[in-house]
Amino acid sequence: MNPITVRRCLVLSVSVGLVLAVSACGKKEAPTETAKPAAAAKQGQAPAAAAASTSATVAISAVDLGSAVGPDQTISEPNSTFAPGDTVYMAVTTNTSDNAATVPGKLAVRFVGPGNKVVHEENKDESFSGTGVIDFSLHDSKGLAPGRYQAEVSLNGGEAQIREFDVH
Numbered sequence: 001m002n003p004i005t006v007r008r009c010l011v012l013s014v015s016v017g018l019v020l021a022v023s024a025c026g027k028k029e030a031p032t033e034t035a036k037p038a039a040a041a042k043q044g045q046a047p048a049a050a051a052a053s054t055s056a057t058v059a060i061s062a063v064d065l066g067s068a069v070g071p072d073q074t075i076s077e078p079n080s081t082f083a084p085g086d087t088v089y090m091a092v093t094t095n096t097s098d099n100a101a102t103v104p105g106k107l108a109v110r111f112v113g114p115g116n117k118v119v120h121e122e123n124k125d126e127s128f129s130g131t132g133v134i135d136f137s138l139h140d141s142k143g144l145a146p147g148r149y150q151a152e153v154s155l156n157g158g159e160a161q162i163r164e165f166d167v168h
Contacts, residue, residue, distance in 0.1 A: 145167065
């Protein structure tokens with residue numbers, strides 16, 4: 001065998017070995033890349049919030065009625081009896097199962113008056129996070145008809161929570 005041919009075979013063998021070694025190293029890097037988001041999730045960085053938001057839930061924890069709302073949207077004057085010209089305020093308190101997560105959802109309220117007549121409906125698309133309060137109100141410039149009313153609140157179309165009040 002010619003010395004040039006031997007040298008070419010040797011160079012070719014070393015080249016093939018290097019290509020195989022580099023490609024094998026590349027395969028080992030894939031688990032390292034997968035481990036980085038997991039490590040970030042443990043440290044509470046952005047990937048953790050994204051992962052938590054897919055499994056977190058939101059629920060209604062309280063529904064309050066009153067004649068005034070404070071700066072934090074909670075009811076500052078609780079009441080269940082109103083005059084026809086009053087504004088009826090409702091504060092809906094919600095909680096997420098993970099305070100760091102943001103959970104999209106829809107709150108819906110329906111006010112039903114005397115004779116089961118729907119007098120007002122409203123929907124609010126929200127991004128829930130931790131504990132929050134969302135307010136709704138009912139007012140009629142002509143005055144609310146006297147009688148028994150119901151405020152029905154639902155979250156994402158689920159079972160409604162009902163609060164009753166009277167207008168005298």
